[in-house]
Amino acid sequence: MSILVVHPGAYYHIEGFESPRYAGYFDALVRPEDLPKTDLSVHNVVLIPCRTPADRMQPHVAQLRAYLDAGGTVVATGESESQLFLPGITFTPQPTNFWWWLTPGADLGVRIAAPDHALFEHLAQRDVTWHLHGWFDPPDGVEVLAVNGEGKPILYVDDITTAGRMVITSLDPFFHHGSHFMPATTRFLDGFLPWMRSELDQKAQK
DSSP: OOEEEEOOOOHHHHHHHHSTTTGGGOSEEEOGGGGGGSOGGGOSEEEEOTTOOHHHHGGGHHHHHHHHHTTOEEEEOSSSOGGGTSTTOOEEEOOOOTTGGGSTTOOOOOEESOTTSGGGGTOOGGGGOSOOOEEEOOOTTOEEEEEOTTSOEEEEEESSSSSSEEEEESOOHHHHHHTTOOHHHHHHHHHHHHHHHHHHHHHHHO
C-alpha cells in the first residue's frame, strides 16, 4: 500500500502531512512541480489536498489521466478547482456562511446520503458538517456519499469516468485542521484517513 500526497507547501499542508498526528498515513510527498519526475504507478492513491492551486496541477492533466486510466485512485478535497485538472467534474461554487453555527438551532443541511458505506463506520454526520463551498453535478452512476441541504452532492466516489477511481469532495478538511479552525475537520480526518488507508489497501489486494 502506498499513498502519495501532492504537497503544495502551505502552513496547513505542513500541519496535515508532516505533523505526528497524520504523517504515518502517507508514504511519499511531492511538490506539484515534481510530478513529472514521479512514477505514479507505484502508488495506489494520489491525494490532492484542499486549496492546491489549480495552475500548479493543470500542467499534469495528461499524467493524472493516464494514472486513472491505468486503474489508480485519486482523492481530491475542496477549494482546489479540481474540475480544471481532473476529468468528469462539474462544480458549482456557492457563497460560504462561515458563522452559521452561531445561530441557535441552525442546520447547515449536510446529510449522509449512503449511511451503509464503509466510510461511515468511521464518521458521523456532524463530522462532515462545517462549511459549504459548493456542489457537484457528477456523472450518472457515481456513488454519492454526502449532500447539501438541496440534495446536491458534496462528496462522491466516481468509478465511472475512468478505469480508476476518484474520491471527490468540496469539503476542505486539511485547510481547517491546519488552521486550527473547526474541530469537525479534525474529526473528519481522524475517520477519513484510516478509511482511506484500509479501504484502498483492500482494493489494491484484489
